[in-house]
Amino acid sequence: MTRHFGPTKNIGTFYPPQRVLMGPGPSDTHPRVLAAMARPTLGHLDPVFTDMMEELKSLLRYAFQTSNLLTFPVSGPGSVGMEMCFVNMVNPGDKVIVCRNGVFGGRMIENVQRCGGTAVVVEDKWGAPVDPQKVEDALKQNPDAKIVAFVHAETSTGALSDARTLCEIAHRHNCLTIVDTVTSLGGSPLKVDEWKIDAIYSGSQKCLSCPPGLSPISFSERVVDLVKSRKTKVQSWFMDLNLLFGYWGSTRTYHHTAPTNALYALHESLLMLYEEGLEHSWARHQRNHEALKAGFETLGMEYLVEENSRLPQLNSVHVPQGIDEKEVRRRLLVDYSLEIGAGLGDFAGKIWRFGLMGYSSRMENVMLCLGALEAVLSDMGMKIEQGTAEAAAHQAYAAHPLPVESKKTAKAA
Ligand SMILES: *Cc1c(COP(=O)(O)O)cnc(C)c1O
Numbered sequence: 001m002t003r004h005f006g007p008t009k010n011i012g013t014f015y016p017p018q019r020v021l022m023g024p025g026p027s028d029t030h031p032r033v034l035a036a037m038a039r040p041t042l043g044h045l046d047p048v049f050t051d052m053m054e055e056l057k058s059l060l061r062y063a064f065q066t067s068n069l070l071t072f073p074v075s076g077p078g079s080v081g082m083e084m085c086f087v088n089m090v091n092p093g094d095k096v097i098v099c100r101n102g103v104f105g106g107r108m109i110e111n112v113q114r115c116g117g118t119a120v121v122v123e124d125k126w127g128a129p130v131d132p133q134k135v136e137d138a139l140k141q142n143p144d145a146k147i148v149a150f151v152h153a154e155t156s157t158g159a160l161s162d163a164r165t166l167c168e169i170a171h172r173h174n175c176l177t178i179v180d181t182v183t184s185l186g187g188s189p190l191k192v193d194e195w196k197i198d199a200i201y202s203g204s205q206k207c208l209s210c211p212p213g214l215s216p217i218s219f220s221e222r223v224v225d226l227v228k229s230r231k232t233k234v235q236s237w238f239m240d241l242n243l244l245f246g247y248w249g250s251t252r253t254y255h256h257t258a259p260t261n262a263l264y265a266l267h268e269s270l271l272m273l274y275e276e277g278l279e280h281s282w283a284r285h286q287r288n289h290e291a292l293k294a295g296f297e298t299l300g301m302e303y304l305v306e307e308n309s310r311l312p313q314l315n316s317v318h319v320p321q322g323i324d325e326k327e328v329r330r331r332l333l334v335d336y337s338l339e340i341g342a343g344l345g346d347f348a349g350k351i352w353r354f355g356l357m358g359y360s361s362r363m364e365n366v367m368l369c370l371g372a373l374e375a376v377l378s379d380m381g382m383k384i385e386q387g388t389a390e391a392a393a394h395q396a397y398a399a400h401p402l403p404v405e406s407k408k409t410a411k412a413a
Contacts, residue, residue, distance in 0.1 A: 017337060018337065019333075019337050019338070019339050020336075020337060020338045020339065020360070020365055020368060020369075021339050021355070021360055022338060022339060022340050022354055022355050022356065022360055022365060022369055023339045023340050023341035023353060023354075023355050024155045024156075024183075024314060024341040024353045024355050025155065025182075025183065025203070025205050025206045025212070025355060025357060026205035026206075026211065026212045027205065027206060027207070027209065027355055027357035027358045027359060027360035027361075028209070028358070028359045028360045029209060029210060029211050029265075029359065030209040030210075030268075030269065030272060030358070030359040032268055032272060033209055033210050033211070033265045033268045033269045033272070033359075034211075034265075035268075036264040036265050036267065036268035037211070037261050037262065037264055037265040038261075039261070039264055041260055041261055042260050043260075044254075044257050044258040044260055045252060045254065049260055050252055052263070052264070052267055053072075053248075053258075053263065055267065056072075056073065056263060056266060056267045056270065057071055057072055057248075059267065059270035059271060059273075059274055060072065060073065060216050060218070060270060061218070062270075062273075062274055062278070063185060063186060063208075063216070063270055063273055063274075063278070064185070064190070064192045064200065064202075064216070064218050065190065065191040065192055065193060065194065065278070066192035066193045066218050067193060068192065068193075068218045068219060068220055068221075070218065070219040070223075070224055070241075070245075070248075071216075071217070071218040071219075072216075072217065072248040073204070073214045073215060073216045073217070073263065073266055074201075074214070074215040074216075074217055074239075075213075075214065075256065075258060075259050075262075076213070076214070076215055077203060077205075077212055077213055077214075077215060078180075078182040078201065078202065078203030078205075078215050079107070079215075080215050080239070081182075081201030081202065081203070081215030081216070081217050082104075082107065082108065082111060082180060082201055082215075083111055083236070083239060084201065084215070084217060084239045084241070085149075085178045085199045085200075085201055085217070086108070086111035086112060086114075086115050086117075086149075086178070087111075087115055087234050087235060087236045087239050087240075088223075088227045088230075088234055088239065088240070088241045089147060089176065089178065089199060089223060089226060089227065090111075090112055090115040090116070090117040090146075090147065091115075091116075091117070091230060091231070091232060092115070092116030092117065092232065093116065093117065093118075094115075094116075094117040094118070094146045094147070095117065095118045095120060095142055095144055095145045095146060096112045096117050096118070096119055096120070096145065096146065096147045096148075096149055097119075097120050097122060097135065097138050097139060097142065097145050097147070097148045097149070097170075097175070098112060098119045098120070098121055098122070098149045098150070099121075099122045099124065099130040099134075099135060099148075099149070099150035099151070099161070099166075100121055100122070100123055100124070101123075101124035101125065101126060101127075101128055101129065101130055101151070101154055101157070101159060101161070102126050102151065102154035102155070102156035102157045102159065103154075103155075103156035103344050103345060104151045104154060104155065104156065104180055104182075105150065105151050105154070108149045108150075108151070108178075108180070109121060112149070115235070120138055120142050120145060122134045122135055122138050126156070126157050126345065126346065126347065127157045127158075127159055127304045127305050127316070128159060128305075128306075128309070129159050129160060129161040129162065129309040130150050130151075130161040130162075130166060132162060132165045132166055132169055135148065135150075135166055135169050135170070136169050139169065139170070139173040139175065140173075143173070145173070145175055146175060146176065147170075147175055147176050147177070147178060148166065148167075148169075148170035148173075148175045148176075148177050148178075149177070149178040149179075149180075150163075150166055150177075150178075150179060150180070151179075151180040152179050152180060152181045152183075152184045152188075152190065153180075153181065153182070153183035153184035153187070153188060153311050153313070153314070154183075155182065155183045155206075155314055155353075156344045156345065156347075157304060157305060157316055157347070158303075158304060158305050158310060158311045158314040158315060158316035158353065159305045159309050159310075159311065160184070160188060160309050160310065160311045161309070163179055163181075163190070163195055163197065164191075164194075164195040167179070167195050167196050167197055168195075168196070171196060176198040176199065176222060176223065176226070177196075177197055177198045177199065178198070178199045178200075179197045179199070179200050179201075180201060181200055181201070181202045182201070182202050182203040182206055182215075183203075183206045183207065183311065183313060183314060183357070184202075184207070184311075184313075185202040185203075185206070185207060185208065185216065186206075186207035186208050186273055186278075186281055186358060187206070187207030187281070187282065187285045187311070187312065187313035187357060187358070187361070188282060188285070188311060188312065188313065189282055192218060196220075197218075197220075198219070198220045198222055198223050199217075199218075199219050199220070199223050200217065200218050200219075201215055201216070201217045202215065202216045202217070203215055203216075204216070204262075204265075204266055204269070206313070206355075206357045206358065207281075207285065207313055207357045207358045207361075208266070208269045208270065208273065208358055209269050209272065209273075209358035209359035210265050210266050210268075210269035210358070211262070211265060213259065213262050214259070214262055214263070214266050216266075219241070224241075227241045227242060228242065230242075238256065243255060269358075279403070280402070280403070283402055283403055284361060284402060285312040285313050285356060285357075285361050286312045286400070287397065287400045287402060288312070288356045288361045288362065288363065288365075288366050289310075289312030289313070289315065289356055290312075290396045290397075290399075290400050291363070291366045291393040291394075291396040291397050291400075292315055292354065292356060292366045292369065292370070292393065293315070293396070294392040294393050294395065294396035295366070295369075295370035295373075295389035295390065295392050295393040295396075296315070296317055296370075296389070297392065298388045298389045298391075298392045299320075299370075299373065299374070299377065299382075299384065299389055300320065301317040301318065301320060302317060302318050303315070303316065303317055303318075304316040304317065304318065304347070304351055312356065313355060313356050313357045313361065314353060314354075314355055314356075314357070315353070315354040315355075315356065316343075316347075316351045316352070316353050316354075317351060317352055317354070318350065318351055319349070319350060319351060319352060320377070320382060322381075323377065323380060323382065324380070325342070325349055325350075325352060326342075326349075327380070328352075328373075328376055328377070328380070329342060329352070331376045331379075332372055332373075332376060335372070335376070336368065336372040338368060338369060338372055340352055340353065340354050340355075340369075341353035341354070341355065354369065363397065366393055367390055367393060370389040370390050370393055371389070371390055373389070374386055374387070374388075374389055374390075
C-alpha cells in the first residue's frame, strides 16, 4: 500500500532556510507579520474575528486610498482577485479593451474570453508602459466597449503605466476600469478614488510584506450596481460577489471558511503600512531603487525600461554579454541564500528581475545583492573592481534621504 504514497521513511518537520527574497514576489515577510500568523486560530464567524475584519477593511481602504464600502481581501492569490473582477463584470458578449505590455495583460485576455466576452487587445512592447493614445484610438473604433482593463505595474518587465490618465480616457468613453495593482500597492503611488478606478485587485506577497495567498480587492458603487443588475448568473459560485456580500458585508452569513490566520497576517502588514505611512513607503521603495540602480551602473548593467516608467520595486536589467545567467542565479541562491528572478517569455535568459518589494526593500538587501553580484560576476570572468557598486549605492543613499515628515502627513490623512 505505502508505495502509493511515495517515500515516507525519513520525513520530519519542514524547516525552510532563511532566504532573502529579491525576485518578482513573494518578497520577505516581516517578522511581526509572521508572528501574527502564529496566533490561535479563531472561527471565521467569531465576533472577535469579525471585529478584526472590520479593522482590516478600514486599513485596506487606507492602502487603496478609497472610501469604497466593498473593499476586502479575497481568499486566494492575486490571480483569484483578477478572475473575481472579470467573472463578475464581464457578461457574455461584452466587449472589453485589454492592454497587453507583458505577461499579466495576456492573462486578462484569457479571462475575458473565458467569460464569453470579446477582448479588443491594445498591444505595447514588453518593457514599455501602456500607450494612452492607443487606448483612446481603440475606444473610438469600439464605441460599444464596456470595460478597459490594464496592469498598473507589469511585474514581468518592471514597467509602470499611467493609471490616472488611462482611467480618465476610459471614463470619457463611458467604460468601467479594471486595474491590476498586484505589484504597485504599497510600493508606488496609487489613489483609487482620486483616479476613479472602478475595480481593483492586488496581492499580499509583493509590496505588503505579507505571505502569498490573499488578494485585496475594491469595487466602486458603479461596479456594485452592474453586478447586482446582471441578467445571467456569475459563472463561478465561489467568486460571485452577490453571494460574497453576505459574508463580507454586515450580515456575516457563512459563505466559505475564511483563512483566519492568513488574515491576521494581512491585518498586521496593513497596520504596519499605516504606521509607516503610504507616502513614506513609496519614498522608501524609490530610495532603495536609486541605490540599487547606482550600483548596477558601476557594473555596466542596463535597465530594460526607460527611466520615466521604471518601477522602483521591480528592476529588470539586461544580463551582461557572455554571462550564464542561470548559473549566476544558482550561485546567488546557494552561496548567498539570495533569490532573484529570471526573465519571462521573449526575455527568458536575457534579463534578470530584482525585486525590492515590501520588507525586502531595505538597505542591507541592496548592499548584500550588490556585493554578491560583484563576487559572482568577477568569479565568472567579468572585470570588476570589488566594492565600487556598494560605494555608489552608499552615495545614492546619501543623496536621497528619506522624507521623515511624510510619515506624519500620511497618518493624518
Ligand atoms: C504576481 C502578479 C499576479 C498574480 O498574483 P498571484 O498571487 O501569483 O496569483 C498578477 N498580476 C501581477 C501584475 C503580478 O505581479
